[in-house]
Amino acid sequence: MAMTLKELGRLAGVHPSTVARVLNDDPHQRVSEEVRTRIVALAREHGYQPNHLARSLRTKRSFVVGTVIPDIANPFFAILFRGVEDAMAASGYSVIMANTDDDVAREQRSIAMLRGRQVDGLLLATARRHDPTIEALAAAEFPFVLVNRHTDPIRGDAVIPDDHAGAVAAVEHLIALGHRRIAHIAGSDEMSTGHTRRQGYLDTIKRHHLPADSDLMVPGSYREPGGYAAMRRLLDLPETPTAVFAVNDLAAAGAIRAIEEAGLQVPRDISIVGFNDLSAAIGTARLLTTVRLPLYGMGEAAAERLRARITGQPVAPEPVVIPVELVVRQSTGPAPVPA
Amino acid sequence: MAMTLKELGRLAGVHPSTVARVLNDDPHQRVSEEVRTRIVALAREHGYQPNHLARSLRTKRSFVVGTVIPDIANPFFAILFRGVEDAMAASGYSVIMANTDDDVAREQRSIAMLRGRQVDGLLLATARRHDPTIEALAAAEFPFVLVNRHTDPIRGDAVIPDDHAGAVAAVEHLIALGHRRIAHIAGSDEMSTGHTRRQGYLDTIKRHHLPADSDLMVPGSYREPGGYAAMRRLLDLPETPTAVFAVNDLAAAGAIRAIEEAGLQVPRDISIVGFNDLSAAIGTARLLTTVRLPLYGMGEAAAERLRARITGQPVAPEPVVIPVELVVRQSTGPAPVPA
DNA sequence: GTTGTCAGAACAATCGTTCGTTCAAGCAAG
DNA sequence: CTTGCTTGAACGAACGATTGTTCTGACAAC
Numbered sequence: 001m002a003m004t005l006k007e008l009g010r011l012a013g014v015h016p017s018t019v020a021r022v023l024n025d026d027p028h029q030r031v032s033e034e035v036r037t038r039i040v041a042l043a044r045e046h047g048y049q050p051n052h053l054a055r056s057l058r059t060k061r062s063f064v065v066g067t068v069i070p071d072i073a074n075p076f077f078a079i080l081f082r083g084v085e086d087a088m089a090a091s092g093y094s095v096i097m098a099n100t101d102d103d104v105a106r107e108q109r110s111i112a113m114l115r116g117r118q119v120d121g122l123l124l125a126t127a128r129r130h131d132p133t134i135e136a137l138a139a140a141e142f143p144f145v146l147v148n149r150h151t152d153p154i155r156g157d158a159v160i161p162d163d164h165a166g167a168v169a170a171v172e173h174l175i176a177l178g179h180r181r182i183a184h185i186a187g188s189d190e191m192s193t194g195h196t197r198r199q200g201y202l203d204t205i206k207r208h209h210l211p212a213d214s215d216l217m218v219p220g221s222y223r224e225p226g227g228y229a230a231m232r233r234l235l236d237l238p239e240t241p242t243a244v245f246a247v248n249d250l251a252a253a254g255a256i257r258a259i260e261e262a263g264l265q266v267p268r269d270i271s272i273v274g275f276n277d278l279s280a281a282i283g284t285a286r287l288l289t290t291v292r293l294p295l296y297g298m299g300e301a302a303a304e305r306l307r308a309r310i311t312g313q314p315v316a317p318e319p320v321v322i323p324v325e326l327v328v329r330q331s332t333g334p335a336p337v338p339a
Numbered sequence: 340m341a342m343t344l345k346e347l348g349r350l351a352g353v354h355p356s357t358v359a360r361v362l363n364d365d366p367h368q369r370v371s372e373e374v375r376t377r378i379v380a381l382a383r384e385h386g387y388q389p390n391h392l393a394r395s396l397r398t399k400r401s402f403v404v405g406t407v408i409p410d411i412a413n414p415f416f417a418i419l420f421r422g423v424e425d426a427m428a429a430s431g432y433s434v435i436m437a438n439t440d441d442d443v444a445r446e447q448r449s450i451a452m453l454r455g456r457q458v459d460g461l462l463l464a465t466a467r468r469h470d471p472t473i474e475a476l477a478a479a480e481f482p483f484v485l486v487n488r489h490t491d492p493i494r495g496d497a498v499i500p501d502d503h504a505g506a507v508a509a510v511e512h513l514i515a516l517g518h519r520r521i522a523h524i525a526g527s528d529e530m531s532t533g534h535t536r537r538q539g540y541l542d543t544i545k546r547h548h549l550p551a552d553s554d555l556m557v558p559g560s561y562r563e564p565g566g567y568a569a570m571r572r573l574l575d576l577p578e579t580p581t582a583v584f585a586v587n588d589l590a591a592a593g594a595i596r597a598i599e600e601a602g603l604q605v606p607r608d609i610s611i612v613g614f615n616d617l618s619a620a621i622g623t624a625r626l627l628t629t630v631r632l633p634l635y636g637m638g639e640a641a642a643e644r645l646r647a648r649i650t651g652q653p654v655a656p657e658p659v660v661i662p663v664e665l666v667v668r669q670s671t672g673p674a675p676v677p678a
Numbered sequence: 679g680t681t682g683t684c685a686g687a688a689c690a691a692t693c694g695t696t697c698g699t700t701c702a703a704g705c706a707a708g
Numbered sequence: 709c710t711t712g713c714t715t716g717a718a719c720g721a722a723c724g725a726t727t728g729t730t731c732t733g734a735c736a737a738c
Contacts, residue, residue, distance in 0.1 A: 004724055015688045020726060030686055049455045053396045054724035057693045062392065064435070064456075071421070073635075078417045082410070085438060094456060096403070096433045099424055117391045117403075117433060296412075343694055354718045359696065369716055393694035396723045 003046040011046075012039050019043075023050070056118065064094045065306060066114030069125040070102045075278050076248075076295065077125060080148065083299020084123060091307055093120070100126055108133050115142070121310045123302055127151050127158075128190045143309040147302035150192045150319065157309060158319035159302040163193055166291035166324040167200025170245045170273040173289070173326055178335035179243035179271060180210055185220035185230040185255060187247035194222075197247055197275065216241055220251045227254025235262050242270060242335045249274035249290055256288075256331070267333035277327055289332040292325045342385040350385075351378050358382075362389070395457065403433045404645060405453030408464040409441045414617050415587075415634065416464060419487065422638020423462060430646055432459070439465055447472050454481070460649045462641055466490050466497075467529045482648040486641035489531045489658065496648060497658035498641040502532055505630035505663040506539025509584045509612040512628070512665055517674035518582035518610060519549055524559035524569040524594060526586035533561075536586055536614065555580055559590045566593025574601050581609060581674045588613035588629055595627075595670070606672035616666055628671040631664045 005023075009016035014035060021031055022039045042048075056062040067084055069077045085095050096119065098110035107126050111133060114122060121143035127134055129152040137144050138155065146158040154160075174182050184201045187194025198217065205212045215237055220230035227246055234241055235258065246252035252274030256266050266272055277292035301320055308315045344362075348355035353374060360370055361378045381387075395401040406423055408416045424434050435458065437449035446465050450472060453461060460482035466473055468491040476483050477494065485497040493499075513521050523540045526533025537556065544551045554576055559569035566585055573580055574597065585591035591613030595605050605611055616631035640659055647654045 005726095006724070016724085017689080017726075018687055021687090024726085026727090032686060035686080049451065051396075051724050052456045053392050053401065054693090055726075057390075057392045057396055057695095058724080058726050060693075072411065072424070073414070073418045073421045075412070075414060075417070078414070079412045082412045082438065085411070085436065089437070094435045094437075094452065096435055097424065098428070098433075099421060112388065113433065116388045341694095344696095345694070355694085356696075356719080357717055359694095360717090363696085365697095371716060374717080390694050393723090394696075396725095397694080397696045399723075 002051070003043075003048045004051070008039065008042055008046065008048060012042050014039070023048070060118075062118045062120055063092055064096060064117065064119050065121045065123060065310075066096050066098065066111070066117075066119040067123040067125070068098045068100060068107060068110050068114070071099050072097060076276060079278075079295040080125065080299040083296035083301075084147075084303045085299075087300040087303035088307070093307070095123075102126065104128075104133070111137070121145070121306045123147055123306055125149065127192070129192055129195060130190070143306065145302050145306040145309060147298065148193065152192065152195075154192075154319055156315070156317045156319060157305065159298055159305055159322065160192070160319055161293045161298065161322045162324050163196035164200040164203075166275060166293070166326070167197040167245065168204050169324070169326040170275070170289075170291055171201050171204040173328065173332065174243040174245065174271060174273060175204070175208055175210070177243070177271065177332060179241075180335065181216065181239065181241040182210065182243045182245060183216040183218070183234050183241035185227055185234075185244060185246040185251050186217055187220065187222055187251075189219075194247055197245075201245055220247060220254075222248050222250060224250045224254040224257075227251030228258045229254070231255035231258035235259070235264075240270075243272070243332070244270060245273045247275060249276050249278045249288060252288055252290070252331070266331050269336060271332040271335075273332060287330040289329045290327055292327045294322060298322050341390070342382075342387040343390070347378065347381055347385065347387060351381050353378070362387070399457075401457045401459055402431055403435060403456065403458050404460045404462060404649075405435050405437065405450070405456075405458040406462040406464070407437050407439060407446060407449050407453070410438050411436060415615055418617075418634040419464065419638040422635035422640075423486075423642045424638075426639040426642035427646070432646070434462075441465065443467075443472070450476070460484070460645045462486055462645055464488065466531070468531055468534060469529070482645065484641050484645040484648060486637065487532065491531065491534075493531075493658055495654070495656045495658060496644065498637055498644055498661065499531070499658055500632045500637065500661045501663050502535035503539040503542075505614060505632070505665070506536040506584065507543050508663075508665040509614070509628075509630055510540050510543040512667065512671065513582040513584065513610060513612060514543070514547055514549070516582070516610065516671060518580075519674070520555065520578065520580040521549065521582045521584065522555040522557070522573050522580035524566055524573075524583060524585040524590050525556055526559065526561055526590075528558075533586055536584075540584055559586060559593075561587050561589060563589045563593040563596075566590030567597045568593070570594035570597035574598070574603075579609075582611070582671070583609060584612045586614060588615050588617045588627060591627055591629070591670070605670050608675060610671040610674075612671060626669040628668045629666055631666045633661060637661050 005016040005019045009019045018031060019039050022036050023043060065088060072078055088095050100106040100110060123145055125147050127146045127149040131151050134151055148160060150158040150160050186198045189195050218230040218233050220226040244255055246255055252272050255272055259266055259270050264270060274288045274290035277290045344355040344358045348358045358378050361375050362382060404427060411417055427434050439445040439449060462484055464486050466485045466488040470490050473490055489497040489499050525537045528534050557569040557572050559565040583594055585594055591611050594611055598605055598609050603609060613627045613629035616629045
């Protein structure tokens, strides 16, 4: 059915390799103008499309990369991925996506599958601070780039948000509003995002000599129900916080739900800051004070970095740290005066 | 670097094809137990991973499918895609995704690219009612399945929501609440979703002999700003509607924003029904009365159908119509009594 | 008339698998 | 002792594209 070089060569009365040279614009150009035009016309006429499989087998370059993410149904990763896909497509790469639901075994299986498919490189949004799978990849010198989350110690091939600066900005903002009892709904300490944001929170609290009770730091999750549950616990505290810095917008949304359910108001009674600024994707977050992260751009940057790695271009040994920006909206306000 | 059959054969002192037979569990099993164990041990020891590219070239089956969608950053398609990816991965297929932003030229380029990559089939969520690209695919007898949107006339290989029934249920609900001036924020008439939902709206309005002014049917879009703009136009009408059926949840969210901005309340002054039930993904929609569509399941069903088409299993000639369900929440209420 | 040069095109190996065919040896039957 | 069958394994041709090498004339120079 599909036209091949061999068949095209037969039709043009030349050797298949000659057809290849014409169609690939061989730099040496060792082919007459007459033959060239004949072949080009024939190729167009029959709608010739090169078989990427055969080409890849021969050249050992598949022009396919793999992207491993926790869950594409999470808008965070969807927007990030969109940046990746657009940037990759622009340089002729296709992307195969694998969802892991943050399951280590699935991550390993996905990576093995992708390598079996001879992908030229891997974009991983699933890194844990201690991650043997990634260490193995690095040991094998397989081209990959981490995005959003990084390993500890941080490795060069990573494109990550400035989690620490974002957390500091969020907490400084709350302190400037007069809050003193500031809680943190934390992410997972196994992930750099959770760890670093918590660290930024702690550093800022301590610098200002504010209470850093362990009660005020509750493990949440990156999802709405986790934020809700964490906030419930904070509300049950003998001395409830007047402000909360949540590890991300989803957790913040859950916290707001818990607060309103308890008959309190945001920000009158309790102020909330989120992280990521998914307001474009999540309606409720429209009024949320949060730390904006250029997700799409981060995806593009990661893709660009991977492309450089694959083509062997020199890349700076430092990770790319994406600057973040505090966006003040209506979920934060002055600390309530104690009754 | 990577181990091949040939190399494994050299190490085991057998022909590469023998290694292949062992590792592929050749049904004829024409290999001695001794050789088998030797080869299996060797393969494990060297971490042999078959090269899918070479296999695909030979077998003409790539076990990769392409999925063409408007925009993965839209939660609707993200959830749908997740269903597709999970189902496909379960049968050993990988998925390459292409985003088109509903641009016809990009759709064509994407399909050409995917076919060049020798995908075994295509899942298209971008169909227009009149779609030459899809007609060409059908003419070439290339395996594909349409999902969510279909062509006119509807072709067998499609997995689509019951748009008409959903629209009827939505409008009947509003009529049962006493509404008589019911507007429709429409989608694109070029898409089956927009067209059929509008048709369901019209059919129901007419059956109940309600006013079907063309003023009441405003073209919106599938996005929030489009819903907002459309609602603004409806509010400017001399006789404003008391209820609105929006083509989807995003448009409904925009409409609600316009209503609240105008100092009116939902549902006290105006009732709103959406479509798709993206409440899990979009916070604002939590209170929205809408038509629920099992998106993830629709993706799974489409993937399953495509798998059947690829493997040549007999498939029913009718399209798969996914049933939908009206979910009544807080955005609809009784019609206000005229002043 | 021989040699050299060069353009234009053919040739052939290769990538890693797959799979239909062939082959060799062992053994039983005639 | 031949013939035929079975079993286990090798052989080799694909699949379609790429690319270094070789070949073939034509033409010019000596």
